[in-house]
Amino acid sequence: MTAPARTARSRRPLLDLSAKLVRRGYVCDYEVGERELPGPDKVLTYGRPALLAVSTVACVATDEKVVGLTYDDGPDPTYTPQVLEALAASGDRATFFVMVEQAEKHPDLVRRIVAEGHEIALHGIDHTRLSSLPIRQAIALIKDGKARLERISGRQTTLFRPTYGAQTVGQYLATRALGMEVVVWSAWARDWDGSDAGEIAQRAIGALHQGGFMLLHDFSGDGVGAPDPVTGEGLDRGEATRLLLAGMKRRKYTSRTVSELLAQYPAVRTVWAEKRDPNRPSGMPASN
Ligand SMILES: [Zn+2]
Numbered sequence: 001m002t003a004p005a006r007t008a009r010s011r012r013p014l015l016d017l018s019a020k021l022v023r024r025g026y027v028c029d030y031e032v033g034e035r036e037l038p039g040p041d042k043v044l045t046y047g048r049p050a051l052l053a054v055s056t057v058a059c060v061a062t063d064e065k066v067v068g069l070t071y072d073d074g075p076d077p078t079y080t081p082q083v084l085e086a087l088a089a090s091g092d093r094a095t096f097f098v099m100v101e102q103a104e105k106h107p108d109l110v111r112r113i114v115a116e117g118h119e120i121a122l123h124g125i126d127h128t129r130l131s132s133l134p135i136r137q138a139i140a141l142i143k144d145g146k147a148r149l150e151r152i153s154g155r156q157t158t159l160f161r162p163t164y165g166a167q168t169v170g171q172y173l174a175t176r177a178l179g180m181e182v183v184v185w186s187a188w189a190r191d192w193d194g195s196d197a198g199e200i201a202q203r204a205i206g207a208l209h210q211g212g213f214m215l216l217h218d219f220s221g222d223g224v225g226a227p228d229p230v231t232g233e234g235l236d237r238g239e240a241t242r243l244l245l246a247g248m249k250r251r252k253y254t255s256r257t258v259s260e261l262l263a264q265y266p267a268v269r270t271v272w273a274e275k276r277d278p279n280r281p282s283g284m285p286a287s288n
Pocket of ligand 1: 072073123127163164
Protein backbone atom coordinates (compact mmCIF):
# COMPACT_ATOMS: atom_id res chain seq x y z
CA MET A 1 0.00 0.00 0.00
CA THR A 2 2.80 2.37 0.90
CA ALA A 3 4.54 2.40 -2.45
CA PRO A 4 1.50 3.33 -4.61
CA ALA A 5 0.51 6.11 -2.16
CA ARG A 6 4.00 7.59 -2.34
CA THR A 7 3.91 7.40 -6.16
CA ALA A 8 0.59 9.23 -6.29
CA ARG A 9 1.85 11.99 -3.97
CA SER A 10 5.13 12.44 -5.79
CA ARG A 11 3.38 12.69 -9.16
CA ARG A 12 0.94 15.40 -8.12
CA PRO A 13 3.32 18.39 -8.38
CA LEU A 14 4.25 17.33 -11.91
CA LEU A 15 0.60 17.15 -12.92
CA ASP A 16 -0.09 20.56 -11.35
CA LEU A 17 2.82 22.07 -13.26
CA SER A 18 1.55 20.49 -16.49
CA ALA A 19 -1.88 22.03 -15.95
CA LYS A 20 -0.30 25.44 -15.36
CA LEU A 21 1.76 25.16 -18.52
CA VAL A 22 -1.33 24.17 -20.50
CA ARG A 23 -3.21 27.19 -19.15
CA ARG A 24 -0.32 29.46 -20.08
CA GLY A 25 -0.45 28.22 -23.64
CA TYR A 26 2.70 26.11 -23.68
CA VAL A 27 0.95 23.07 -25.09
CA CYS A 28 -0.46 22.88 -28.56
CA ASP A 29 -3.78 21.10 -28.98
CA TYR A 30 -2.74 17.82 -30.57
CA GLU A 31 -6.12 17.56 -32.27
CA VAL A 32 -5.55 20.78 -34.19
CA GLY A 33 -4.59 19.88 -37.72
CA GLU A 34 -3.84 16.32 -38.62
CA ARG A 35 -0.50 14.99 -37.62
CA GLU A 36 1.23 12.10 -35.98
CA LEU A 37 3.44 12.55 -32.97
CA PRO A 38 6.72 10.75 -32.42
CA GLY A 39 6.28 7.64 -30.27
CA PRO A 40 6.32 8.02 -26.49
CA ASP A 41 9.56 7.68 -24.65
CA LYS A 42 10.22 7.44 -20.90
CA VAL A 43 12.27 10.64 -20.76
CA LEU A 44 9.47 12.56 -22.48
CA THR A 45 6.71 11.01 -20.40
CA TYR A 46 8.26 11.71 -17.03
CA GLY A 47 10.24 14.81 -17.94
CA ARG A 48 7.36 16.36 -19.87
CA PRO A 49 6.64 19.35 -17.60
CA ALA A 50 10.28 20.39 -17.54
CA LEU A 51 10.64 19.90 -21.27
CA LEU A 52 7.51 21.90 -22.07
CA ALA A 53 9.16 25.09 -20.88
CA VAL A 54 11.89 24.67 -23.48
CA SER A 55 10.02 22.90 -26.22
CA THR A 56 9.36 23.32 -29.90
CA VAL A 57 7.12 25.99 -31.43
CA ALA A 58 4.09 24.52 -33.24
CA CYS A 59 1.93 27.63 -33.81
CA VAL A 60 0.95 30.92 -32.13
CA ALA A 61 -1.96 31.72 -29.82
CA THR A 62 -4.35 34.27 -31.33
CA ASP A 63 -8.05 34.74 -32.08
CA GLU A 64 -7.22 36.62 -35.26
CA LYS A 65 -7.63 34.93 -38.63
CA VAL A 66 -3.95 34.84 -39.39
CA VAL A 67 -1.77 31.84 -40.29
CA GLY A 68 1.80 31.17 -41.31
CA LEU A 69 2.03 29.31 -44.60
CA THR A 70 5.35 27.43 -44.67
CA TYR A 71 7.02 25.82 -47.68
CA ASP A 72 9.65 23.11 -47.19
CA ASP A 73 12.31 21.41 -49.35
CA GLY A 74 12.84 24.15 -51.98
CA PRO A 75 13.79 26.30 -53.67
CA ASP A 76 12.91 24.77 -57.02
CA PRO A 77 13.03 26.57 -60.39
CA THR A 78 9.58 25.28 -61.44
CA TYR A 79 7.50 25.41 -58.29
CA THR A 80 9.00 28.23 -56.20
CA PRO A 81 8.30 30.99 -58.79
CA GLN A 82 4.70 29.69 -59.15
CA VAL A 83 4.19 29.85 -55.38
CA LEU A 84 5.80 33.32 -55.22
CA GLU A 85 3.52 34.62 -57.99
CA ALA A 86 0.42 33.32 -56.19
CA LEU A 87 1.56 34.91 -52.91
CA ALA A 88 2.35 38.23 -54.65
CA ALA A 89 -1.10 38.30 -56.28
CA SER A 90 -2.85 37.91 -52.92
CA GLY A 91 -0.43 40.05 -50.88
CA ASP A 92 0.29 37.21 -48.43
CA ARG A 93 3.69 36.43 -46.93
CA ALA A 94 5.16 33.00 -46.22
CA THR A 95 8.19 31.29 -44.72
CA PHE A 96 10.41 29.05 -46.87
CA PHE A 97 12.31 26.33 -44.98
CA VAL A 98 14.93 25.65 -47.63
CA MET A 99 17.43 22.88 -48.22
CA VAL A 100 20.91 24.39 -48.53
CA GLU A 101 21.88 22.19 -51.49
CA GLN A 102 18.84 23.50 -53.37
CA ALA A 103 19.55 27.07 -52.24
CA GLU A 104 23.13 26.84 -53.51
CA LYS A 105 21.89 25.62 -56.88
CA HIS A 106 19.34 28.44 -57.11
CA PRO A 107 20.68 31.44 -55.15
CA ASP A 108 18.65 33.82 -57.35
CA LEU A 109 15.46 32.21 -56.01
CA VAL A 110 16.62 32.66 -52.42
CA ARG A 111 17.27 36.35 -53.06
CA ARG A 112 13.89 36.70 -54.80
CA ILE A 113 12.08 35.13 -51.81
CA VAL A 114 13.74 37.69 -49.50
CA ALA A 115 13.18 40.62 -51.92
CA GLU A 116 9.46 39.83 -52.13
CA GLY A 117 9.05 40.13 -48.36
CA HIS A 118 9.04 36.45 -47.38
CA GLU A 119 11.21 34.71 -44.84
CA ILE A 120 14.08 32.29 -45.45
CA ALA A 121 14.62 29.61 -42.84
CA LEU A 122 16.71 26.44 -42.57
CA HIS A 123 15.38 22.92 -43.21
CA GLY A 124 18.76 21.20 -43.62
CA ILE A 125 21.67 20.83 -46.01
CA ASP A 126 19.93 17.89 -47.64
CA HIS A 127 17.01 15.74 -46.50
CA THR A 128 18.97 13.48 -44.14
CA ARG A 129 17.11 12.48 -40.99
CA LEU A 130 19.32 14.11 -38.34
CA SER A 131 17.89 12.11 -35.43
CA SER A 132 19.46 8.99 -36.96
CA LEU A 133 22.97 10.45 -36.79
CA PRO A 134 25.38 10.74 -33.85
CA ILE A 135 24.61 14.02 -32.08
CA ARG A 136 27.95 15.69 -32.92
CA GLN A 137 27.44 15.00 -36.60
CA ALA A 138 23.84 16.29 -36.49
CA ILE A 139 24.91 19.52 -34.77
CA ALA A 140 27.78 20.05 -37.23
CA LEU A 141 25.32 19.76 -40.14
CA ILE A 142 22.91 22.27 -38.58
CA LYS A 143 25.75 24.73 -37.88
CA ASP A 144 27.21 24.39 -41.38
CA GLY A 145 23.74 24.69 -42.94
CA LYS A 146 23.05 27.93 -41.05
CA ALA A 147 26.36 29.51 -42.14
CA ARG A 148 25.95 28.46 -45.80
CA LEU A 149 22.37 29.72 -45.96
CA GLU A 150 23.35 33.09 -44.45
CA ARG A 151 26.02 33.50 -47.13
CA ILE A 152 23.34 33.17 -49.83
CA SER A 153 20.45 35.06 -48.23
CA GLY A 154 22.48 37.85 -46.61
CA ARG A 155 20.14 37.47 -43.62
CA GLN A 156 20.57 35.86 -40.24
CA THR A 157 18.96 32.44 -40.08
CA THR A 158 16.81 32.38 -36.94
CA LEU A 159 14.40 29.52 -37.63
CA PHE A 160 15.05 25.80 -38.14
CA ARG A 161 12.64 23.00 -39.02
CA PRO A 162 14.26 19.56 -38.89
CA THR A 163 13.57 17.24 -41.81
CA TYR A 164 10.62 14.92 -41.01
CA GLY A 165 10.24 17.10 -37.89
CA ALA A 166 12.69 14.60 -36.40
CA GLN A 167 14.86 15.78 -33.54
CA THR A 168 16.39 14.43 -30.36
CA VAL A 169 16.40 16.49 -27.16
CA GLY A 170 20.15 17.08 -27.54
CA GLN A 171 19.69 18.24 -31.12
CA TYR A 172 16.95 20.66 -29.99
CA LEU A 173 19.13 22.17 -27.25
CA ALA A 174 22.09 22.52 -29.62
CA THR A 175 19.91 24.27 -32.22
CA ARG A 176 18.75 26.79 -29.60
CA ALA A 177 22.36 27.32 -28.53
CA LEU A 178 23.16 28.23 -32.15
CA GLY A 179 20.63 31.08 -31.86
CA MET A 180 17.77 29.46 -33.72
CA GLU A 181 14.18 28.71 -32.73
CA VAL A 182 12.88 25.29 -33.75
CA VAL A 183 9.52 25.51 -35.54
CA VAL A 184 7.35 22.57 -36.55
CA TRP A 185 3.69 22.89 -37.65
CA SER A 186 0.11 22.58 -36.43
CA ALA A 187 -1.65 21.86 -39.74
CA TRP A 188 -0.81 20.17 -43.01
CA ALA A 189 -2.34 19.29 -46.36
CA ARG A 190 -0.48 16.03 -47.07
CA ASP A 191 0.81 17.50 -50.32
CA TRP A 192 3.12 14.49 -50.73
CA ASP A 193 0.56 11.71 -51.19
CA GLY A 194 -0.05 12.05 -54.93
CA SER A 195 -3.30 14.07 -54.67
CA ASP A 196 -4.03 16.85 -57.18
CA ALA A 197 -3.91 20.59 -56.51
CA GLY A 198 -7.67 20.87 -55.85
CA GLU A 199 -7.67 18.10 -53.23
CA ILE A 200 -4.60 19.51 -51.52
CA ALA A 201 -6.06 23.03 -51.37
CA GLN A 202 -9.34 21.65 -49.93
CA ARG A 203 -7.46 19.74 -47.24
CA ALA A 204 -5.36 22.79 -46.37
CA ILE A 205 -8.46 25.00 -46.16
CA GLY A 206 -10.12 22.43 -43.90
CA ALA A 207 -7.08 22.45 -41.59
CA LEU A 208 -6.91 26.27 -41.22
CA HIS A 209 -7.02 27.54 -37.65
CA GLN A 210 -6.18 30.87 -36.05
CA GLY A 211 -2.44 31.17 -35.48
CA GLY A 212 -1.72 27.88 -37.28
CA PHE A 213 1.52 27.03 -39.07
CA MET A 214 0.63 25.15 -42.26
CA LEU A 215 3.13 22.63 -43.64
CA LEU A 216 3.38 22.80 -47.46
CA HIS A 217 6.12 22.05 -50.01
CA ASP A 218 7.45 24.01 -52.99
CA PHE A 219 9.57 21.01 -53.95
CA SER A 220 9.78 17.37 -53.03
CA GLY A 221 13.22 15.97 -52.49
CA ASP A 222 11.99 12.42 -53.14
CA GLY A 223 10.17 13.28 -56.37
CA VAL A 224 6.57 12.95 -55.08
CA GLY A 225 4.33 15.03 -57.33
CA ALA A 226 7.12 15.51 -59.90
CA PRO A 227 6.03 15.57 -63.57
CA ASP A 228 5.63 12.10 -65.10
CA PRO A 229 8.46 11.62 -67.64
CA VAL A 230 5.98 10.30 -70.23
CA THR A 231 2.78 12.31 -69.74
CA GLY A 232 4.42 15.43 -68.28
CA GLU A 233 1.67 15.51 -65.64
CA GLY A 234 2.55 16.28 -62.05
CA LEU A 235 1.31 18.15 -59.03
CA ASP A 236 0.82 21.83 -59.87
CA ARG A 237 2.08 23.32 -56.59
CA GLY A 238 1.44 26.88 -57.83
CA GLU A 239 -2.20 26.00 -58.51
CA ALA A 240 -2.54 24.36 -55.08
CA THR A 241 -1.31 27.61 -53.47
CA ARG A 242 -3.59 29.76 -55.67
CA LEU A 243 -6.64 27.69 -54.69
CA LEU A 244 -5.62 27.70 -51.02
CA LEU A 245 -5.14 31.49 -51.00
CA ALA A 246 -8.55 31.97 -52.68
CA GLY A 247 -10.17 29.78 -49.99
CA MET A 248 -8.34 31.71 -47.27
CA LYS A 249 -9.60 34.99 -48.71
CA ARG A 250 -13.20 33.72 -48.65
CA ARG A 251 -12.71 32.84 -44.98
CA LYS A 252 -10.91 36.16 -44.29
CA TYR A 253 -7.58 34.49 -43.42
CA THR A 254 -4.23 36.06 -44.28
CA SER A 255 -0.72 34.60 -44.09
CA ARG A 256 2.35 36.23 -42.58
CA THR A 257 5.87 35.04 -41.93
CA VAL A 258 6.58 32.86 -38.90
CA SER A 259 8.90 35.51 -37.42
CA GLU A 260 6.26 38.21 -37.78
CA LEU A 261 3.72 35.99 -36.01
CA LEU A 262 6.17 35.07 -33.23
CA ALA A 263 6.95 38.76 -32.69
CA GLN A 264 3.27 39.61 -32.26
CA TYR A 265 1.66 36.62 -30.52
CA PRO A 266 2.66 34.13 -27.79
CA ALA A 267 4.28 30.97 -29.13
CA VAL A 268 2.42 27.72 -28.57
CA ARG A 269 5.01 25.09 -27.68
CA THR A 270 4.86 21.35 -27.60
CA VAL A 271 7.13 18.49 -26.56
CA TRP A 272 8.53 17.30 -29.86
CA ALA A 273 11.46 14.93 -29.76
CA GLU A 274 12.40 11.34 -30.34
CA LYS A 275 15.22 9.07 -29.26
CA ARG A 276 18.18 8.71 -31.55
CA ASP A 277 17.60 5.67 -33.73
CA PRO A 278 20.64 4.73 -35.83
CA ASN A 279 18.63 1.94 -37.50
CA ARG A 280 16.03 4.26 -38.94
CA PRO A 281 16.78 5.11 -42.57
CA SER A 282 18.46 8.50 -42.68
CA GLY A 283 17.66 9.07 -46.33
CA MET A 284 14.48 10.29 -47.94
CA PRO A 285 11.41 8.10 -47.42
CA ALA A 286 8.34 10.26 -48.04
CA SER A 287 7.17 13.32 -46.26
CA ASN A 288 7.86 16.66 -44.58
ZN1 LIG B 1 11.28 18.30 -45.85
